[in-house]
Amino acid sequence: MAKATSWSKPVTKALRADGVKVSDLNTSATPGFKGDKKAGEALLAERAGVLSDLQEKLYANGRSGDTRSVLLVLQGMDTAGKGGIVRHVIGSVDPQGVDHAAFGVPTPEEKKHHYLWRIRRKLPRGGQIGVFDRSHYEDVLVVRVHDLVPPDVWEKRYDEINRFERKLVDDGTVVVKVAMFVSLDEQKKRLQQRLDRADKYWKFNPNDIDERAFWPQYQEAYQAVLDRTNTDHAPWYVLPCDSKWYSRLAITELLIDALQGLKLDWPEANFDVDEQKKRLVRA
């Protein structure tokens, strides 16, 4: 019931980055969804099961030699809720079928390589859902904002990323990129909470406060990402994240859409079923 009535338009249309202005974004909106928090949470519980079933099919096909995969790329400012997505959305599928990778400040070894080196090493295997908590986009976001390389270096990366993703998609990976945004106020609230609760201290980093001063520069860098890497083969979705229930529901729907697009069926038996049944009786 909820499913048929709660979305006024498909989430892929409601969130698609085409023409989005980051500075105008209403981060407390729930694009395309007509219900409230309660309806959203109820629907999420239901849709998590659908996602889990589809993921099992993907995994089954991977085990049977299908090399296709899905890659969810999560980008967002601190506190946007990337970890919560992993815990609450990816947490609803079989851990065997998840290739998770978080990309922080590059290690000394990673720094010796091209910025895509560490990314390539963590691409999902066939049949897996890959999840990137941050990604190669850090190299045109934090790197650009803080001048970690000269402009002529990061400037070339947008096209390079498009080519990289083109190849990835041609090789059979469905790429779902989600840019997660909270307002500056909502971020303050969430950081406050991390400072108020001893069980949240570990999530807090004083540097998160420093980064708030760079908000306009980050908005500009995100805008460039959306303007230049929102391709048809690897589209960006812009996700308002002040409401955690909405962001979780929306990403669940994006993953369902990606998996449904693969038109997966259960793999055919690569053995003679009747013959094996007869063998089993005797075994």
Add this chain to the structure above:
Amino acid sequence: MAKATSWSKPVTKALRADGVKVSDLNTSATPGFKGDKKAGEALLAERAGVLSDLQEKLYANGRSGDTRSVLLVLQGMDTAGKGGIVRHVIGSVDPQGVDHAAFGVPTPEEKKHHYLWRIRRKLPRGGQIGVFDRSHYEDVLVVRVHDLVPPDVWEKRYDEINRFERKLVDDGTVVVKVAMFVSLDEQKKRLQQRLDRADKYWKFNPNDIDERAFWPQYQEAYQAVLDRTNTDHAPWYVLPCDSKWYSRLAITELLIDALQGLKLDWPEANFDVDEQKKRLVRA
């Protein structure tokens, strides 16, 4: 309520391998648990939350520099339910905190190395729960049963494995080894199901039937594993697995016990909380 009354003894005692004879094992028993399936499932739902909370603390400490970890080693014949444990038990914790690895037939590259090479590469990072779906024990199980190396080669491995695990534990990994057993009849039923349902074909391998003929040899090989590698630093638990609900509940409890043994607290703030609060107000 259920918690206080359903276990007649701690699961670590009820399942500890000391003196167990594999050939005498009642695989449909539910050692230490007094309740029925319904009680077991209700308790599992509750204890999954406890496990998840403890796992978050482990992860939080890992993020704060604690290098300790937990490693769950799952060994068992086909259909014993290793995959179900990953899906239903490990699936209840945050995927960010899980390092999962499945060890199948060694790849050509793996074959070029010592058998522990691929194992070492997949050990859990600090703060993670590692899960091995099969493990280095394959090298004294299938390898021994099928004479894949000469006896004087596998013969030395038991002591070597004990030393390997000793080092692992000294380095801060809690090792929980679970040997999962179903009866030959129950296995036949489960294989039958995989042949009866098109959505299960992918789980079936004709070789699983061949292996049934080696049941006594596998029992003997498992017995040797239990007799020779059931150490105090890395104990074996012997798990009857005809009842899936019991095996899931029991492993949940084993993991809870392992995590509680670490006496984890939330990590201390490595910054001045009041100072950061003041900074945040202004930011």
